[in-house]
Amino acid sequence: MRRTLAFLLVLLALSTGELCSQAPTHVLVPKGHVSVLFNPSFDSWNSRFGKRIEGGILVEEKEPLGLDLTDQAGTSLFPAIGKLEEQIRALTGDPSYSGVLGAADGLVVHDVTRIDMGAHVGVLDWLTLGVVAPLVKNRTVFEMSFRPDSLGSDLGLNPRISNGTEVTGFLDALESAYNSVRAHADALCSNSSGSAACSHAESLAGRLQSFRGATEEAYSSSGFFPMQGSAVAASLSSALAALDYEMVSIGLNSIGSSLVFATDWLTEAALFALPTTNGIGIEGFPLQDIDGIWELGDIEVSALMRLLDGGGPSSGEASPFVRYGLMGSLLVRLGTGTVDAHDIFLDLPTGDGQTDIEVGVSGFLGIGSRIGVRSSARYGLQMPTTLMRRVAPPEIVMPLASTLREVRWSPASYMRLEIEPSWNFSPQLYGFGTYHFYSKAMDSYELTGNQDRNSTAQVTPVFVEDLKDESSRTFHQLGLGLRYSTLNALGAASEQRPAEVHGRVIYTLAGSGGHTPITTRVEFGIRLFQRFWGGVN
Structure with missing residues (x-):
């Protein structure tokens, strides 16, 4: 009974991770058992915790994703217009000249559908090994109105x-x-x-x-x-x-x-087609909705070890009022996913394309037959990789092709903290809450000096610091979930084939960083367990 209750408390954990996290790996499977999981989830967001400079003052607030495509003059969408304005001021002697293209108003919505599939094996009573592979489908909804004014536009x-x-x-x-x-x-x-x-x-x-x-x-x-x-x-x-x-x-x-x-005039249709227009210099796909295909994300390989299991009853005794446990974890996230394409604007990645190494510790506390609390802390190191990037400020949606450079990207390390209290409605059904904190410092970028051989011009000066800006990320998430489990006798010999089903909604409540999404996630999951050795068949 002690092992069963402890096991149920551990099952309260559903690893939320960063916005594109994988399925749960912090579940200790009994020796000789194999668990198979199938966890679909859906994330959607149209706003972020942004920051910008207005009148020399730093403003940090929630802002729509379409803000980068919104401007009454339309010129902020194309920073090269600033050079044009400088030359016109010099030619006309008018130091106050500012050009006008037309009023632009953008709307951007991202959503990610992913299916985490994996298996975990109870190698020993205290050791579980597992692998999780996600399939990811990204989608971007893009709407924009552009209104050139024959009287005001010049x-x-x-x-x-x-x-x-x-x-x-x-x-x-x-x-x-x-x-x-x-x-x-x-x-x-x-x-x-x-x-x-x-x-x-x-x-x-x-x-x-x-x-x-x-x-x-x-x-x-x-x-x-x-x-x-x-x-x-x-x-x-x-x-x-x-x-x-x-x-x-x-x-x-x-x-x-x-x-x-x-x-x-720059019309709305011409604006959408600008990336493909010869002579503009953007050289990319047109601005439009992006309905991605199913692709492989970053595969995770994990190990979970029991470090402490306390408060259990002696043989023949009832379960104690207080139960507790402590586990350690090691996870390697492989760079099997793909990063966002530099020439498909508003594209989303299916992974980071580099390797992460994550270590963690998690504990649980059970009080009576109703109350349980699980907490965990994890720290991750992200390995560097080389990729092609258009080096421009993050608010520029369509940087010129001449800004394309090969860069060495060194993602910053990150930290995750989670607390999940639970309440048992019955031995099989319980609800749980989630608080999740995530923090990552600013990434580092270096120019390798290698240029894109396919580009005809690499003359635009770039500042690699533009890629570092707004690459840090901090957020707080709250969620509620419900789980039904028939794992009562999983820790002992049984004829049963236990299973569990869960559902949860989680929302990003607060955060910072400049480009930190304000997401709403809906997830559902099922886990099936089968004994292959040990115990009684």
């Missing part, structure tokens, strides 16, 4: 995409104009150095060179450019006309070409 698709020849012709005309002014200035200054005409020609050559350089940078900095007919287009044209007028006034030919402006 940026459209870069004319280099649809009219590259004309843009090249204009830049060549600017280069020819500069060469003409440069030659004129050299001729004047060689004969009358220091004269007003020489100074004016030198000044014009310098300003024309700066205008040409800033214009070329503006065309190449992003996939966008001022729209034809917009106020900023008029300002740019005026700046060019002023230079042209000065050239003519000193007897030189006119530039003979005009700025080429955008003629196509």
